[in-house]
Amino acid sequence: MKKVILCMMGAMALSGCASTGNGSSPFSSLTSGIGGAFKTDSDSAKFSQHIATGNVNEALTLALDEAEYDAEKSLLDDQLWGMQAAAIYRMQGDYVQSNQFFDLIEDIMYGEDTENMVESAGESIASSLTNDTFLDYEQSVYDSIMVNTYKAINFTALGDHANARVEWNRSDDRQRRAADFFAERINEKKDAQAKAAEEEKEKLESEGDKSSDDNVDKSLSEAEKILAKEGIDMSEWSAYDGYINPFSTFMHGLFFMLTAQDSADLGKAVDSFKRVSGITNTAVAANTQALAEQVQSGDVNLNSINKTWVIFEAGEMAKLDEFRIDLPVFLVSSNVNYVGMALPKLVDQPDYFNGFMVNGVSSEVVADMDKIIKAEFKEEFPLILTREITRTIVKTVAQKQVNDSNAYLGFATGILQAATTEADTRTWSILPKSFQALMVENDGQSTLSIDSAGLSQPLSVEIDPTKNNIVYVKAINRNIAPRIEVISL
Amino acid sequence: MKKLLIATTIPVLLAMSGCQSTTKYVSTHDEDTVVMGLSQRDFEAAANQALDEIIASPLLVHPEADKGGRYILSIYNIINDTTQRIDTDQLVKKIRVGLLNSGKFLTTTAVSFTGAGPEDSSTAKSRELQDSSLMNQNTTKKMDRFTRLTLA
Structure with a gap:
């Protein structure tokens, strides 16, 4: 137990450096982390609840509280x-504030990307005794692409x-690196994970638990069977070619065509549209591509183009939810009070709108x-699974050792283990379920009518x-009136 | 006890070394300091190079230079097509000042053929005063006062 405490102290000291805050004590991230780890889930749930019931302002207040934004020092503590x-500031049309936040976030993302080994190891040690929610939020590739995409649209809206x-160049660069990044990152993590598992095994062995060698492997194969029984099948899931986000590529093309x-x-515009129409097979991408090619070849003058593109950001992206399973840990003794682990799973969100229509043209998913x-x-x-299994074994061994010497303390350790077992379900949940687009010819009318099965009445847009217009509609659910922005270029 | 001391000291040392800050000001003229990516010095060097080449070009010498003839140059905006935020107007300004100081050219901010207009918008703004009732119109710039440009 002494070792565990020492190890935890070390982890606390190390994880201090990983804090995204500046000028705070090295312990602050863990102390806030301890509080945070047990309330993260409920805060995410509260945020979702505010969005579901249409309380966007309350959702913003909650997000600002949790982000711990320091206006004086211009610092964000939570990415x-x-x-x-x-994203909410953007929805509300406060592009300046939105971009100020996104800029700070990009700084944090840069820090996460270039995080040094000591910081990373410190975070891992802290999380091996607790759970993944103790790790700093590590942005996914789609997060980072969307940060630059939103920033670019904000700047375009600001003129x-x-x-x-x-x-746009940054988002394009991130898209380009996405495929390489994935291959590299996964290999790195696998190596690091294998090394960590090796070290854990050695540690357990040195403590006289010879049978632990097989624990991770055995538990892993058993866990996979349990997952299959839970109906978790990811075999059908596949990325867009090169892990790109075609929406970002489409908007990149639109920007470079209209402001060439x-x-x-x-x-650049033609290349982007080619890529999107190749991947998505949509008429909107193919038609816009044809237009860009005509402008490129000189057949059509850019100034003579008079179109409106309507972009829809609909619904909410699939969310992570926690599920707990009893882990078959193959330990020599059954003298333990709690053996379980918590894993994240993706839950699809309902599609309230089922497509949009303008002047008889239907939207397509880009x-x-x-x-x-x-x-x-x-x-x-x-990697999440392996980490959780390794972690559960470490915790369970500690619990067993304590239980062997003192049953009451062992019981308490069991409770602690149950309390610290939590899946990391953090996602950028305000992102939409899908991005859709359509293109219409301007017919001289200054009002555009947008219809959808999910709208109680058609939206009227000026x-x-x-000019060429980009009409951007964010429609999350039926309780929040769709937010519309018009960018005339 | 010794173990305890070592076990607690190492992480603290690591923590301290990890958080150590080494931020300091570096002169833009200090050539020993090299940064990753583009820096202010690279931009200055690029602007200076462009400037030197324009001044040295024999094609840009006015045929009546000895009688005080000067070409009037309109300077395009520099498009920043990188992933870094660079104030390219500063570069244009540097080039403009360099051209004027060379004594070989005049420059104009009255016309620009790129979307954003010249980096110095005062000419454009002063034109707007032609319609202002708050200005004495005898002192505002008139549309017909500009020199016609020939495209070389």
Whole structure:
């Protein structure tokens, strides 16, 4: 037990450096983490509840509280909640504030990407005694792509095309690196995991528990059977080609086509549309591609184009939910009070809208966020599972040792183990279920009518019929009136 | 006890070394300091290079230079097509000042052929004063006062 405490102290000291806060004591992240670990789930649930009931302002207040935004020092303590807040600011049309948050988030993401070994190891030790919610939120690839995408759209809406261009270049760069990043990251994690498991085994062996060698392997194969019984089958889940988010690529193309400064910009636009129409097989991407190619070849003058693209951000992305299973830990003794583990699983959210329609043209899905999150989760899950099993064995061995010497303390340790067993279900939940798009010719009317099965009455949008317009609609559910922004270029 | 001491000291040392800050100011002229990616110095060097080449170009010498003839240059905006936020207007300004200081050119902010307009918008703004009732119209710039540009 002394060892466990010492180890925990070490982990506390180490994880201090991993804190995203600045100037705080090294212990602050863990102390807040202890509180945070047990309430994270309920806060996420509360946030979802606010969104479900249409209380966007309360959801924003909650996100700001959790993000621990320090306006004076311009610091965000929690990346995930910062992203939730920034997305709501964007929804509310406060682009400046939204981008201020997204900028801070990008700094944190950069820190996570380049986190050094000592910090990472410290975090892992802390989490091996507790659970994954003690780790800093590590952004998924789709998170980072969306941060730059939202920033770019915010800048475009503000009319700041120079900065929008930088953000589109960043998002494009992230997309380009996504496939490499995945291959590399997964290999790295597998190696690190194997090494950690090896070290755990050695530690357990040195404590005289010879049979623990097989524990991880045996438990892993048993766990897989249990997962199959739970109906968790990820075999059908697959990523878009190259792990890209085609919505981001589509908007990238639209920006470079409509604000083209030279032929290189038009080339970028054509490449983006080609990629999206190849992946999604949609008419909106193919038609926009054809248009971009005509402009590129000089057949059509950019100034003579007079279209409106309507973009829909519909519903909510699949969310992670916790499920607990009894783990068959193959220990020599059954002298333990609690052996269980908690794992995350993806739960699809309902689609309230079932497509949109403008002037007889139906929207098409240019990016299915459920598909994207599932593909990335599928890659992560084996690592989450191995980590959870290793962790459960470490905790259970500790519990058994305490129980052997003192039954009351053992009982207490069992309760502690149960309390610290929690799945990491953090996701950027305000992201939509799908991104949809359609393109219509401007018919001289300054009002556009958007209809959907999920809308009680058609939405009426004012556009500039003399310009190209991007109408951006975010419709989460039936309790929140769809937010509409019009960007005329 | 010794073990306990070692076990607690190492993590604390690691924690302290991990949090150590080494931030300090570095002169933009200090060539010994190299940063990852592009820095202010790279931009200055690029602007200086462009400037030197324009000034040295024999094609940009006005045929009546000895009688005080000067070409008037309109400077395009520099498009920042990188993943970094760079104030390219500062670079344009640097080039503009360098061109004027060379004594070989005049520059204009009255016209620009790129979307965002010239980096110095005062000419455009002063034109708007032509319709302002708050200004003495005898002192505002008139539309017909600009020199016609020839495209070389």
